[in-house]
Amino acid sequence: MGVMRILVCVKRVPAPGARIIITEDEQNIDSGHLGFTMSPHEECAIEAATQLSEQHGGEVTILTAGSSASEEQLRYAASVGASSLVLIENSSGNDWDPQRTARALSTAVRALENESGNYDLLLFGNEAADTGGYQTGIRTAHLLGRPIVNAINGIEAEEGGFVARRETLSGVEVYRVTGPAAFGVKEGINLPRYPTMKGRLASKKLSVRVIEDHSEPGEQYRLRLFRPAEVAKETVILGTDSNAAGAVVDLLEEMGLV
Amino acid sequence: MSGILVLVDSCEADATETINELLTHGRNLANQVNGTLEAVTFDPRYTDLAAGWSEHGVDLIRYLTNSSLQDYGPQAWAQGIVQITSLVEPVAVIACGSDRGHEVMANVAAILDAPFVANCLSVMVGEPWQASRVQWGGSLIEEVSVKTALPIVSFALHSCEAKLSKSSEPLEIVFHEIELDSEAIKTVVTERTEKPAGQSLETSAVVVSGGRGVGSADGFDVLETLAGLLNGKVGCSRAVTNNGWRSHTDQVGQTGKRIAPDLYIACGISGAIQHWVGAMASKTILAINTDPEANMVKKADYAVIANLHDVIPAVSHEIVRRNDR
Amino acid sequence: MSNFPTTARCVVIGAGIVGNCLVGHLSDMGWDDIVLIDKGPLPNPGGSTGHASNFIFPVDHSKEIVDLTLESQRQYGALGMQNTCGGVEVARSEERMEEFRRRMTSAKCWGIESSLMTPAEVKELVPFINEEVILGGFYTPSVSAVDSLETGTQMRKRAQEAGHLKVLTNTEVLDIETIETSHGKAISAVVTEDGTISCETVVIASGVWSPKLAAMAGATIPLTPAVHQMADVGPFDVLVETNQELAYPIVRDMDTFCYERQSSGSMEVGSYGHRPILHRVDDIPSNDEAALSPTEMPFTPDDFDQQMEEAIELMDFLGDGEIKYAINGLLSLTPDANPVLGPTIEVENLWAAAAVWVKEGPGVGKLLAEWMTYGYPELTDPHGTDVSRFYPQQRNVNHIEARADEHFNKTYGIVHPREQWNSRRNITVGPVKSRTDDLGAFYFEAGGWERPHWYQSNSDLLANYDVPQRTHEWDARWWSPLSDAEHLHMRENAGLVDLSAFQIFEASGIGALEYVEKMVVNKCDVPVGKSIYTPVLNESGGFRSDLTIVRLQENLFRIITGAFDGARDEYWFRSHLPADASVNLENKTNAICTFGVWGPKAVALLSRVTESKLDQDNFPYGTSQSLLVEGLPVDMLRISYVGDAGFEIYTGTQHGLALWDALWEAGKDYNLRPIGAAVYGTSGRLEKGYRLMGSELENEYNPVEAGLDRNKVKAADFIGKTAYVKARAVKQVAQLCALTMDSNKCSAGYERFPTGSGNEPILTLDGDRILDDKGRISRVTTAGSAPSIGKYVLLAYLPIDKCIPGTALQVLYQNELYPITVATTGRNLSLYDSEDARMRC
Secondary structure (H helix, E strand, O other): OOOEEEEEEEOOEEEOOOOOOEOOOOOOEOOOOOEEEOOHHHHHHHHHHHHHHHHHOEEEEEEEEEOHHHHHHHHHHHHOOOOEEEEEEOOOOOOOOHHHHHHHHHHHHHHHHHHHOOOOEEEEEOOOOOOOOOOHHHHHHHHHOOOEEEEEOEEEEEOOEEEEEEEOOOEEEEEEEEOOEEEEEOOOOOOOOOOEHHHHHHHOOOOEEEEOOOOOOOOEEEEEEEOOOOOOOOOEEEEOOHHHHHHHHHHHHHOOOO | OOOEEEEEOOOOOOHHHHHHHHHHHHHHHHHHOOOOEEEEEOOOOHHHHHHHHHHOOOOEEEEEEOOOOOOOOHHHHHHHHHHHHHHHOOOEEEEEOOHHHHHHHHHHHHHHOOOEEEEEEEEEOOOOEEEEEEEHHHOEEEEEEEOOOOOEEEEOOOOOOOOOOOOOOOOEEEEEEOOOOHHHHOOOEEEEEEOOOOOOOOOOOEEEEEOHHHOOOHHHHHHHHHHHHOOOEEEEOHHHHHOOOOOHHHEEOOOOEOOOOOEEEEEOOOOOHHHHHHHOOOOEEEEEEOOOOOHHHHHOOEEEEOOHHHHHHHHHHHHHHHHHO | OOOOOOEEEEEEEOOOHHHHHHHHHHHHOOOOOEEEEOOOOOOOOOOHHHHOOOEEOOOOOOHHHHHHHHHHHHHHHHOOOEEEOOEEEEEOOHHHHHHHHHHHHHHHHHOOOOEEEOHHHHHHHOOOOOHHHOOEEEEEOOOEEEOHHHHHHHHHHHHHHOOOEEEEOOOOEEEEEEEEEOOEEEEEEEEEOOEEEEEEEEEEOOHHHHHHHHHHHOOOOOOEEEEEEEEEEEOOHHHHOOOOOOOOOEEEEHHHOEEEEEEOOEEEEEEOOOOOOEOOHHHOOOOOOOOOOOOEEEOOHHHHHHHHHHHHHHOHHHHHOEEEEEEEEEEEEOOOOOOEEEEOOOEEOEEEEEOOOOOOHHHHHHHHHHHHHHOOOOOOOOOOOEHHHOOHHHOOHHHHHHHHHHHHHHOOOOOOOOOOOOOOOOOOOOOOHHHHHHOOEEEEEEOOEEEEEEEHHHHHHHHOOOOOOOOOHHHHOOOOOHHHHHHHHHHHOEEEEEOOOOEEEEEEOOOHHHHHHHHOOOOOOOOOOEEEEEEEEOOOOOEEEEEEEEEEEOOEEEEEEOOOOHHHHHHHHHHOOOOOOOOEEEEOOOOEEEEEEEOOOHHHHHHOOOOOOOOOOOOOOOEEEEEEEOOEEEEEEEOOOOOOOEEEEEEEHHHHHHHHHHHHHHHHHHOEEEOOHHHHHHHHHHHHOOOOEOOOEOOOOOHHHHOOOOOOOOOOOOOOHHHHHHHHHOOOOEEEEEEEEOOOEOOOOOEOOOOOOOOOEEEOOOOOEOEOOOOOEOEEEEEEEEOOOOEEEEEEEEEHHHOOOOOEEEEEEOOEEEEEEEEEEOOOOOOOOOOOOHHHO
């Protein structure tokens, strides 16, 4: 393989606290006082891409679809190793449905590949932290005619393709996939690096390529978003110091655990 | 066919429990459409499991094979299911909200360019169909409608209680030799290493989990001791893996493991949403935390408001003392 | 909740560094029924204390702030919560080096060891610094880092263990209830989500949430939440291998408004250099909703980039550190950057304790406990931090945000003692602003009012008088040579002063005499038409104010005070109104405007516009008469703060312009010139040795020491009388003196001019600090030129043995010594016309 060309798709998502507030129209998270991030899976996907490009010589492109504010996530990616940033602008104020997102991403990937050659590897997060649809990567790969395996916890490049691993309850599954290929990455595949100050400052110098999109929407519609009613739970306090051990073991005995 | 096609696979997750929950959803849906519930499976153990499936509402088993398919392959399975759907024309295709269930359904949906609604809590048949599904691991619920000829759905783990729907009866088994293209074969598992049999975090009845409050990698020793005494496993929060104190395989949460033990002991875990959603299916939660208003404490059944490094050794000591009696 | 306290003597809201320290000190002072409430958990309920950088640079130019800071360091140290790591401020500009010389002056004044360093010396201290980008450093070995959370915990526990305190955590305050009183309202209860607590006193120590809580009671605590960015960067071997939390001094990169503070293996980089980012209280998330804590808001990296670049310039290795934690931390900004402490003006027994840094927290706790216990604080005079210092137009979000926006970047800035605000100007103006504008007035703000400080139209006077120029830019900043020229012109002719900013209250009713007698030291039972200049004391016998009262009628007293302390004075007078309705106190500031006409030609000039007789026999000094000026009803008061004969002329604001024009027209024959407040407030008063509240007059000093005692003590009771009588009976340890500079010449060969802003110490000829037997520091309280005698004059309290005219001493200014000599002391500090002949002609 020559220079490995890797493209990672990320999504800007809010970083909420212990209680998520919904907007009055019940369509979105009220992110007024929230910061934004990307899914931990995607941070790991970027790290995996960066590590592969460091090992094999490569370049990492980050692609996102979202509002112009998503530039923050693109720059974050650049501050930890990405070298090229692309935004498919969605100024609608709402997330696109998974079908449309996949159409937009695949159209953009095709356009980018037409300009500067195919990507050897497409990486996605296993699922988005917010909408959790588990499908954008898979749909995009299908539209691009690339094989994809989701939920992977390990990836290595080998001659002609990639070896990916998925940890399951019973053991580890190994997927040997010829390139070009796509994978959905799970957190735990690596411990992503934090940006350095120099990385951050360098990321400011990259330009963001903005792509317009006219994809057709899909067939899934949000009716409303809400917080499930909280079941008022009276927590039984067993104690406030180590003397609580007796009460704890009583409970364990009651449950038949000791 | 005017029924529901359900992907059943015993190889993943807490198989029996989650399959029974999935089938309960499937039966429910089949009843809504006055149709049958047909299991589609690649699972060679189907003959052993058929009785249990039947009890939970399955009317028919479709066993799919292909000579070049020796193991799991998401795109191969999806191609097979797509072939069955065109053959039997089900009302909907459903699966478990597991890695495989999500992955296969997403591939099916991608092939058919149809919507896929993941992690549903309930599905209402109608024109259009509506579903309520979880976001943020269950902290939020989204209601969606889908305009499609063939709804494709996965059900969130632990989203219903498994119910027996009828007495077990021998099931008709239909064999299907499916066709696979070369692309689909690319993503079939080529090797696997089996873990030694034993408990995992997901199957353990007791999980002793630590958060930032544990303070260090060594701090987990006391949790290991207690877990050992309770025949349980040690878990952790994302803060812990981020600090490099434990491996990500121990992480409970939205991007880690979703577990449902009988007892979850959360030690020094504040209970951020991303952690809570991994543990909320636990039957009983005991929180040990210095902060009485930590989210974990508020949501727990029981709590000890104290330093975990004081309490846990005392609990271990007390267990040993009583055992010695 | 079964053990919920339904009553308490005092409820403190907020368990940050201030609330915790306050309950500890209240408990020490005998308050035995206190409830401390916080909506968050302990020990970190989520306020600004929880993310504070926790370091203390003790040197400041303000005595009040230094008093609070040093007391705080003392308390942190006593609790074992202080790590004295030293700190060095570095300069990248010559202007900053000059500021360091000013800091050296302050350090010397307060007795804090500090030194100026060359870049090489800084490098020796902080080996990883790039000494090439700095010009020098200001090093203070006593800079420390403290554990504010644990200190708070210990202070709280102290009160709990004494059995004086109940603590309610995770308890949100929903309302603060009040009852109507004869003159307003007073605290009655605090309503929480868990129940209502009836109480006598409430203290709001709620940091950024304070305005919201105050509003529940109908009160105002003027502050705004604002962002201070910080990032934790690391790890770095050079820090990790120290195996210490703080092995290196804390570095403040003053010209980039950044600091670098070691935190074990990492470096915390904090900034006050980013754009001001203000939030509204309602925008702060709850503990539940916040991703971190409510006051650790999402980091906005774009705002921090420039600071990062500058930090890397100073410490190259920082660039390779990983940013593991970065926040937009919320802190509280007030309109003038000082804390807001003390009783609120709107609700009796509702106290403010907000906008306090960790470096002042324990000191503020003690100050407030004293204030609440004794009625005044002993620790320091709180006139700069008193919440009642703000006028109504300064208590709203428009003003708070405009000023906070303006001063945020001055947190590490170089703020001149005379520096004026840019924002929120021209919102409070007198009736003749159009005229003074035409005369080229340069305005200073006085208590929110626009007050002409000098007049450009007097430029021609510079040809008549040889007034000193100022060579050094610092000395010449916010200053004009025109002021001295105006002064000299007034001494020879006549000057017209716009005194519209005067704060005027009128006390009337059958109880008015008894009331004003109670409020002030000097006798008010004088004939109608007489004026009384008098100290106002607190119970300790220290100064609360000084002001002039005119008995306009039998039961009508006009109280006239300066613009700077008018709001505090009004609060003081209102809070002491009798419970019955025998006295009505009305604020007439906006209804009445005042002009002053002084100078040898003033009486003749004024005689042209009124038919009343103005000579001393018919209109003696210190008396007031109602008369007509060109047909306009006015009250004229023969008085002088500038040392020349003349009058203050009071009229309805609606007549102000006409009155000004009449005076102006008549003045044409008398060479009348407009005279700015620099003459009225500084040079004129200094030649006469007159005192100013907030400068010479503070609660640490009594009227005897200030030379404002009278031969007799009036029979009527008054606030502070016991202490005053006692002070007169004992030998004083200090006395206010006027001193003159023997030479203003600095080592560079030109003249320097101390600003008199309170931080310039008087030193012995050996260069030692001078403290009196009560430990009070001799320092310049006012400095300014005395053009008529050609001297530069300083006022200062000196120990009694040095209060001898002719005593030779030194003053330290911008870290350089100048010879000075005691000129006058006692009651009459006058350096010019000490017999007051000019005023009585």
